[in-house]
């Protein structure tokens with residue numbers, strides 16, 4: 001599934017959301033008619049559609065479109081996949097990295113499809129825990145691998161710009177299925193993720 005470009009935004013949604021952003025800008029005491037802000041409601045409406053485009057995308061279709069029979073049955077790790085999501089409590093960004101691994105079971109998947117699946121689930125209103133499990137369960141159910149592991153490290157703007165205002169805290173979430181539930185396999189994955197050699 002390709003990323004949306006401006007021509008693909010739904011005009012009705014854009015107009016509805018635009019009206020609401022205009023009201024918000026007005027309510028915070030700004031002048032919606034000043035030059036810099038005239039197009040802002042429309043831009044913000046499009047940005048919000050971009051950041052939530054994951055609702056319109058099917059991760060199973062993405063994976064199934066690039067599964068290849070292959071007998072490789074060792075660990076495949078894609079690490080440092082950058083992600084940007086929106087926390088569902090404040091609708092502020094949280095961002096960081098996902099590390100994903102799976103052990104094939106007769107099929108491998110096109111490598112780029114893993115970051116695409118991360119994006120599909122990240123581009124929704126999320127909590128980091130559910131995002132982690134959404135990716136994990138989708139890969140587990142679709143690839144039916146011998147094992148799958150997902151680790152996400154992220155910083156939450158709602159904890160940085162406002163609220164508790166902690167600039168350096170990082171939240172780590174993880175999920176393991178199949179062979180990654182065994183401590184040796186999990187440790188091998190975590191070692192490779194933290195190494196610069198993998």
Ligand SMILES: Nc1nc2c(ncn2[C@@H]2O[C@H](COP(=O)(O)OP(=O)(O)OP(=O)(O)O)[C@@H](O)[C@H]2O)c(=O)[nH]1
Pocket residue numbers: 087088089126127128129156158159162163164
């Ligand atoms: N578990 C979890 N919590 C999150 C995530 N993103 C934001 N939160 C938290 O959601 C909570 C919402 O708590 P509330 O007390 O309802 O909201 P609040 O008054 O704005 O809380 P503060 O952020 O502490 O000011 C906060 O503790 C946020 O840190 C996430 O991905 N996972």
Ligand SMILES: [Zn+2]
Pocket residue numbers: 087088089090091092156158159
């Ligand atoms: Zn938040």
